[in-house]
Amino acid sequence: MESASVDSGIPGVGFLPWGSHICQFYASRQDLADTLVPYFLAGIRGNAQCTWVTAAPLHAAQARDLLRAAMLDVDALERSGQLEIVDYRDWYLKTGGLTTDTLHRMWIERQDLALQRGYSGLRASGNTSFVEVCDWKSFANYEARLNGAFEGRRIIGLCAYCLGQCRPESVLDAVRSHQFAIIRRDRKWELIESSSLKAAKQELRKLNEELEERVRQRTAELEEALRIREDFISIASHELKTPLTSLKLYVESLLRASARGSSAAGQLAERLAKAKMECERLERLVDYLLDFSRASSGRLAFSCEEMDLSELARATAQRFTESLRQAGCTLSLRADAPIVGTWDRMRVEQVLVNLLANAVKHAPGAPIEVSVAERDGQAVLSVRDHGPGIAPADQGRIFEQFVQLSPTAHHRGGFGLGLWLVRKIVEALRGTLDLESAPGEGSTFRVALPRAPAPSR
Template sequence: MPIDVESKLLIVDDLPENLLALEALIRGPGRPVYQASSAEQALALLLEHEFALAILDVQMPGMNGFELAEMMRGTERTRHIPIIFVSAAGREMNYAFKGYESGAVDFLQKPLDAQTVSSKVSVFVDLYRHRKALKHEIDALAVSHRRQEALVQQLQCTQRELERAVRMRDDFMSMVSHELRTPLNTLYLETQVRKLHLSKNNMAPFAPDRLPAMIERDQRQIQNMVRLIDDMLDVTRMRSGALSIQPRPVDLAQLARGVVESLAQQAEAVGPPIRFEAPAGVPGVWDEFRIEQVLTNLITNALRYGAGKQVEVSVRQEGGRARMSVSDQGPGIAAEDHARIFEQFERTDDSRRQAPGLGLGLYIARQIVRSHGGEIDLASAPGQGAAFSVILPLSAETPAA
């Protein structure tokens, strides 16, 4: 159905009485008529308005109707306007043939027949309105198509995210099962062996000099399970925004020294002692437990992947910030993995081969540091070790975790 659109009509004749008579024949609701007494005036109107039809007198002083039509056909803006020529010249002048050559759609002889003129104009007005309606529908379809394409892309993106989430869930469950099974299996085997000794009344394995090593093995396996469970709980708290940060005055140098001393035995088991460097004190306001958790994670990783070489820990104050750095001389981390390893369940291929784990430690560490208003930087390249730096404001800003 044609849309309700104004259909402008252009009439061009050098005689005012002809313009008045023609306008009286063709005017009607929704079809304003514009008059031009010369080709020059017509061109000015054509530049200003969009017309549904142009009715041109052939014989005009200066530029005649045929020349005006040729100019209209040579311009992109006006080439599609239907043209009807009118002329008082006799048929022997062969004007009709020349008019059609100029691009006219019809040719009328004066004196004009009112009914013929009115019906022809109505046909072209209806065609114009149908063309406008079709363009409107095409434009609407194009907009709808673009929206559908955008929706399809959005759905595809959502599908990829869901598929990734499912893979992460499956990988997570697989890793958790594996990581928890290892210490549980060790404990189970230990208890079975002890049960066997007791059934045979063999008390030698329970001698006082062997009990400390037995207890230490049990504690290590239990601590591994507790660490895994704590990591999973921390991730859950972070996702729900419920990670608790409780800042209080802390000496960062003293805190770091305590962590290094607590890991001294673990360091000696794999290589040289940890090299620690810190000033007398770096006071600030942080959550002591959480910052200790971050530093423990970084040092443990350095010992685990540092290839048995020197691990260095330093603490210093830089203006209004504190910096903790942990560096190792391990295989290093490729640049393309720097951002990825801070995401959940992400690990490099080398780290996955070297040691078990869920790939949550660095993610948790970064979230804790960010919850203090700080950030973690990584400087590393393959074959050049890795240096993690924790930069903290001296007073925790504690944005939403």
């Protein structure tokens, strides 16, 4: 639909969108002239084809004189076809009266022809003073149809109504069949909007407000996404640089020792072992980054098989022996009875590893309890620490990206993605993740998994 606005030239109206259909109530010949002369002047300046259908009290010859007085070369404009001034009797005799076919031939075909000739559109005006009372109903229907005919087209139409000839019901009909009406009272122009136009404006305001709100929300989301990206780049750069620096130092020391020929077998083995540890740390960090990328886009891979959650818990606890010893933590495990289900072994192991790593990180020197049980047909995995606990204000956000709650001196750094990844994996397995914690009372993370979940995409 055409929505570009053009200068109406009418005092008190300003710019109008193409497709506008308006009316003017006039009390005198001067009222009519003061509206139509600037209306057509603006049309000529805007390169529109202009059609003025005249009737009393302004006939065709008088309309020409008014436009000449406004410094227009009326004869040249009429010869070029940009301006057409015609008496209503000649116009309706030529066009065949006020029928639907006439409507199409008079205005739509005329607009098409104007555009073919290179004009910006069609600007027209007609005076209804010739309409008899007995013809009013058919004329009012014709005017109402013009609204639909003009909509979406490069046409602007202005219909003039003499107040002295209009009955009250005629005024109402005229306002209803136009987008709005203009009238001059006490030398000032006033606009009278139709109910449909008011409703359209209200709906437009509502749509604009909704659009502005969506733009605000989208802008906030984009700003948050940019902040997360910057945080991610900063954290990733720091975390990857630490093992790379250590690895570089070990390699350089080995190269210097090799150049001096003074490297003992024991020293060489120790430094290679440390270099291998840093390589493994780098590998884990890269795996985290890959999982973060996949989980963020919903592309975490799952390969489910029948497995025993109790057996997995025992094997994972065994792997944590050294980390627990260094942190001064003791681990008690209750996973005696087999708890069999269909899950992705690697992903469930990630869940337990991240929960144990979180407990070791935030509760050094405190006991840690892991249990595997069955409850209401589901497998329940719990990891409890006896550390400082988590403040209520922090409990909702610890499962978000890049959140780190004051790591201990023993364990610093990390991406802050462990618990976020736990939540993503549990959700994908159609499980639930709960947290119970209070300051000074430790924390319990509880994962409940259906025995045969279908991983969501």
